[in-house]
Amino acid sequence: MSSALFYAWVGVVLCGLGLFGFILHRHLMRRLLAFNIMGSGSFMILVGLAQDGRGADPVPQALVLTGIVVAVASTALALVILRRWYRVSGESRLPEDV
């Protein structure tokens, strides 16, 4: 197994862990963290799988940079909404999960 493929498999494991956490947990903060782990996993798949057997490739690196920006922006928005929701309702879960 090449090191690139190894990274891709680690990415798959991270994605699985993230998805598991995202579905299992009800606490919104935990779900957000799980989403971030899942995101990192998919970035590793993106870079690792594309470079397996083909050598270094700048395109997936550029894509992942863009992806990280998007992930930071979504996390920030989620945190703002989460804090506001906590202040308004005193809950850290969605109404149907309480």
Added chain:
Amino acid sequence: MSVALPLPWLIVVPLGGAMASFLVPERWRVRLGLAVLPVMWLVTLAVLGDLAAHGVQVHALGGWSAPLGITLLADGLALGMVALTTLVFSLCAVHAASHAAEKGHNGEIGFLWPLLWFLVAALNSIWLSADIFNLYVGLELLGLTAVGLVALTGSAEALAAAMRYLLAALLGSLCYLLGVALLYAAGGSLALGDLGTIAGSGATARVALALMTLGLILKTALFPLHAWLPPAHGGALAPVSALLSALVVKASLYILIRLWLALDPDVATAAAANLLGALGAGAVLWGGWMAWRQTKLKYLVAYSTVAQIGYLFLFFPLVTGTSTIAGGLAWDGTLLMLISHALAKAGMFLAAGNLVLAMGSPLIADLSGISRFRPLSLFSFGLAGVSLMGLPPSGGFTAKWLLLQSALHSGQWWWVVVLIVGGLLSAAYVFKVLRHSFVEGPKRDHFNSPPMAMELAALALAAAGMGVGLAAQSPLTWMRIGSPFGVGG
């Protein structure tokens, strides 16, 4: 490759509008928005003119071509969606502006305008993108903007709806991104045009398509992944609900249609297409039933969106593995359904917003007696309802007629049953609203009166949904330019 100057401006103008809107003081935002609208129309018309004169256009941003750069593709389908966006957005903007003039400015509603412009920029970038990663970025920009718009009022209900929407949107776009990773690994290209040849028909392409489809139907709120939609669309401000239902859910469907047509038939199999069609049928039935059971007016309209999305998914079984004629009919029918639903549903949400404003309560039961006081808004609601039910001569009728012919032509009569039962369910929930409005229940003789411009915006959209049925031929001919179904084919 022709270098079309106006094309990038479809994205640059609304993006600039959004930035400028953030920077100017709040009291200027409405006026700024109304000033940028004519510019948007000029650019849209210029691009449509180019399509008529020169056919399909490809524009490489900054002169960098496909593998490294970002390419914009303007075919009939893309520009049809651009024109639809400009039309629906303009009328929603008029509605929002006259509402702001009526109420004055309060708190965070001030962020409405920058977010609306970001929404238009995101939509246009999705319609025009020709590579799957740029589509991902557009999808994320759209999702974040839409969540911001849902959360705008800041009430506990709105925040919960926004959070639920955000979680669904994030999960959906990650699934899509994983698909992008697999396709790039398999083929080494991101361009939509290359997918068919490069990705091949291997297992990787199938897994990728499955992941991307899953992510996209989650974002389109296809049954049974629709739970996030009614609170998000039903709880937002009226013009926001109108834009979300008319355009935003269509964006992920649009990407799905593009993908499905680009990939090899061995990857996009008939079995998968039938599954999507079956989910669509489930959406039509469940959405219609749930709409009829709602007690809040805007939730009824939101569940109606869940139902109407179902019709659009009948496209997949009707176009996969069927004859060219059946495929062409399904293409025309689906696009007409998309356009007429966008117009009628935007009109219906604006009319519902006016009615809610007039009665000062979100409940359908409180509508009693409103028919004598706000006949224009009620008429717009009914007119939009006619299109949703699919009665002639509305756009909804012509669209269903085309889909029905396509189903008969390809020998899949069971989709006809879905079309007919869906129409009956729509009739049931639209008449439920009308029945309550004409009942002279508790003698109530005071209703608030929203400004005339708000009522006219709703009427214009509902009437356009009706008119598109009478003049369906020319937009459909335009939207066939550059499609797999060719011009007039």
